[in-house]
Amino acid sequence: MYRVVQWATGSVGRTTLRRILDHPDLELVGLYVHDPAKVGRDAGEIARRPPTGVLATSRIEEILALEADVVLHTPRISVPYVDQNAAVERLLAAGKNVISVNGFYMPEVHGDAYAGPLRAAALRGNATLAGIGLNPGFVAERIALALSGLMARLEDIECRETVDASFIPAPGFVFGVMGFGTDPASHDIRRGPLARMYTELYSETFALVAAALGTTVATLEPDHRLTLAPRDLAITAGTISQGTVAATEWCWQASFADGCRMTHSVLWTADPGLHGGRDAAHWQIRLRGRPNVELSFRLEDPDPAAPASRAAMDALAALMIRAIPEVCAAPAGFWQLPALLPYQARF
Numbered sequence: 001m002y003r004v005v006q007w008a009t010g011s012v013g014r015t016t017l018r019r020i021l022d023h024p025d026l027e028l029v030g031l032y033v034h035d036p037a038k039v040g041r042d043a044g045e046i047a048r049r050p051p052t053g054v055l056a057t058s059r060i061e062e063i064l065a066l067e068a069d070v071v072l073h074t075p076r077i078s079v080p081y082v083d084q085n086a087a088v089e090r091l092l093a094a095g096k097n098v099i100s101v102n103g104f105y106m107p108e109v110h111g112d113a114y115a116g117p118l119r120a121a122a123l124r125g126n127a128t129l130a131g132i133g134l135n136p137g138f139v140a141e142r143i144a145l146a147l148s149g150l151m152a153r154l155e156d157i158e159c160r161e162t163v164d165a166s167f168i169p170a171p172g173f174v175f176g177v178m179g180f181g182t183d184p185a186s187h188d189i190r191r192g193p194l195a196r197m198y199t200e201l202y203s204e205t206f207a208l209v210a211a212a213l214g215t216t217v218a219t220l221e222p223d224h225r226l227t228l229a230p231r232d233l234a235i236t237a238g239t240i241s242q243g244t245v246a247a248t249e250w251c252w253q254a255s256f257a258d259g260c261r262m263t264h265s266v267l268w269t270a271d272p273g274l275h276g277g278r279d280a281a282h283w284q285i286r287l288r289g290r291p292n293v294e295l296s297f298r299l300e301d302p303d304p305a306a307p308a309s310r311a312a313m314d315a316l317a318a319l320m321i322r323a324i325p326e327v328c329a330a331p332a333g334f335w336q337l338p339a340l341l342p343y344q345a346r347f
Contacts, residue, residue, distance in 0.1 A: 001097070003068045005030035005096065008075040009038060009046055009056070011170065012101060015313040016072050019321055026055050030066045034075065038319065052342075057260060060087060069328050072320055073100035076177060080195050081200040088129065097128045097327050102201075103271050105130035105141065107334055109207040114200040123332050129334035130327045132320045134312060135161050135283070136205040139263060141337050144285050145212050147293050148311045156288035157209065157262040162275070165268050165280070166235040167308040174237035178268050181238070182245045189245070190224040198250050202264060206254045208337065215258040225249040227274050233271050244306045246270040253294040282312075 004026050020026045021044065031043045033056040036230075044052040057063065063071070069255040071091050078084045083103055091098050107115040107129070122129050131137060140159045148154055168174050175181045179189040179237045189195060203220060210217050227247035240246050247269035255260040269275060282298040297313035327335050 001025055001027050002070060003027050003029045004065075004324070004330060005032065005066060005068045005071040007032045007064055007071050007073045007091075008013045009033050010074065010076060010173075011017060011168075011309065012313055012316060013074040013112070014047060014074075015310075016074055016317040016320055018049060019314075019317045020072070021047055021049050021052065021088075022137060024237075024319065025202045026324070028052055028054050029034075029068050030054065030063050032063050035059055060090060064090060064096075067074040067097070068096055070097040070099060070324055073098050073102065074320075075102065076173065077102045077197070077201070079177075079197045087113075089117055092118070092127045092129060093125045095125040095127055097130070097330075099130045099132050099323055099327055101133045101137075101316065102131075103136070103204055103319070104334070105133075105137060105204040105337060106131075106208045106211070109202075109204050117282060119333055122334070126332045128330045128332060130323060130330075132316075132323050133205070133330050134316050134319065135159075135266065136202055136335070138319060139283050140205050141208050141212075141263075143295070144287065145209060147285060147287055147295060148292055150289060151289050151291065152290040154213070154260055154287060156260065156286075158263045158265075158284075158286040158288075161267065161282065163266070163268045164272050166270050166296070168234075171234050171237045174235070179248050180268075180270060181240050183243070184226055184228070184245065188226075189248070190222070190226065190283070195224060195250075195342065196221065196295050198253070198266075202250070202252060203267075204260060205264060206252065210254075210256050211263060213256070213258070213260065215256045215260065216316050217290050218257045219252055219255045221253050223251040223253050225251065228248075228271070230274075234272050239269055247274055271318065276279070 004020050008158035020028050031054055038056045041056050042051045043054040044050050107118055161290050182189055206217050226245050229240045229242050231242050249267040251265040285295045288291040299315050301311040
C-alpha cells in the first residue's frame with residue numbers, strides 16, 4: 001500500500017484524486033489545495049466520492065508533516081517556469097517522492113543553478129523527482145522513440161498535437177496559460193514570458209529524445225504561430241474578440257549533433273475549423289528515414305456525453321499512478337522515463 005498526497009485539485013488534480021481513491025493499492029493521506037474555498041473540505045467531497053476523513057489544506061507545513069510515500073504534483077504550470085521549484089524542493093527534502101506533470105523530465109538541461117537545488121533536496125530527503133505527462137512526457141519521449149526502433153536510418157522526427165480548447169471551462173487557463181484573447185498588436189505572446197516558459201518546458205523533451213538517440217541538441221529555434229479570431233468566438237471559458245488570438249501553435253525546430261532534425265508542435269485552438277488542413281487526430285508522429293513511419297492517434301471516452309477533455313485527463317492520471325511503484329523504488333535523485341530500444345546510429 002502506497003501512501004499518497006494529492007497536490008492541487010484543478011482538472012488534472014481532481015482526476016488523479018479520484019483514481020487514488022478508487023485504487024486498491026493506494027491510500028490518500030493528504031490533500032493540498034490553492035483555492036481558499038476548498039480548505040477544510042473532505043477530499044471525497046471534492047472528488048465526488050464518499051467521505052475519506054482527509055481534509056484539504058493550503059499549508060505546506062501540514063503536508064510536510066505527513067507520513068507519505070509520494071506526492072502527485074499537478075498544479076497549473078507557473079510563469080516563470082522556476083517558480084514551482086521551491087515547493088517541490090521542500091517536499092523532496094522532507095522525504096516525499098514527487099511525480100509532477102510540470103516538467104522535471106530532464107532538469108539538468110537547465111544547468112546546475114536550476115537542477116542543483118532540486119538534486120540536493122532529493123538527496124537530503126532520500127527522495128526521487130519524476131516528470132510524467134502526455135505532452136510533454138509521452139508522445140515524443142516514449143512513443144516516437146519506440147517507433148524509431150523500426151528504422152534502419154533516422155533523419156527527421158515530427159510530433160504534432162492538436163487540442164480543441166473550446167470545451168475547456170477554466171478562464172484562467174484558456175486566457176492565461178493558453179494566451180487566448182490577447183491582442184498581438186500590443187502584446188505578442190510569442191516573445192514574452194509565456195513563450196520563454198514553454199521553451200524551457202519543451203527543451204527537456206528535445207534533450208531527452210536526443211540523449212536516448214545517443215546524440216545532443218545542436219540548435220533549437222522557435223517557430224511559434226498565432227491565429228486570430230475572424231469573428232467573436234463564444235467558447236466555454238468566455239468570448240474571444242474578433243482580431244485577438246484564437247489559436248496558438250507553440251512550435252520548435254531542432255537540429256541534433258548527428259544531423260537528425262526534430263520538430264515539435266502544440267496547437268491549441270478555440271475552433272478546429274480555423275485549421276482546415278490539420279488532421280483531426282489528437283497527435284501525429286512522423287519519422288523520416290528508412291523506412292518512413294507515421295502514427296496518428298486520439299483518446300476517446302467510452303461515454304459519448306463525457307466532457308471532451310476527460311479521456312486525456314484519465315490517460316494522464318493513469319501514467320502518473322502507474323509510475324508510483326517505480327519512482328518509490330528508484331534511487332534518490334532524478335528519475336528518467338523508460339524508453340524501449342530507440343534508434344541508435346552507433347552502438
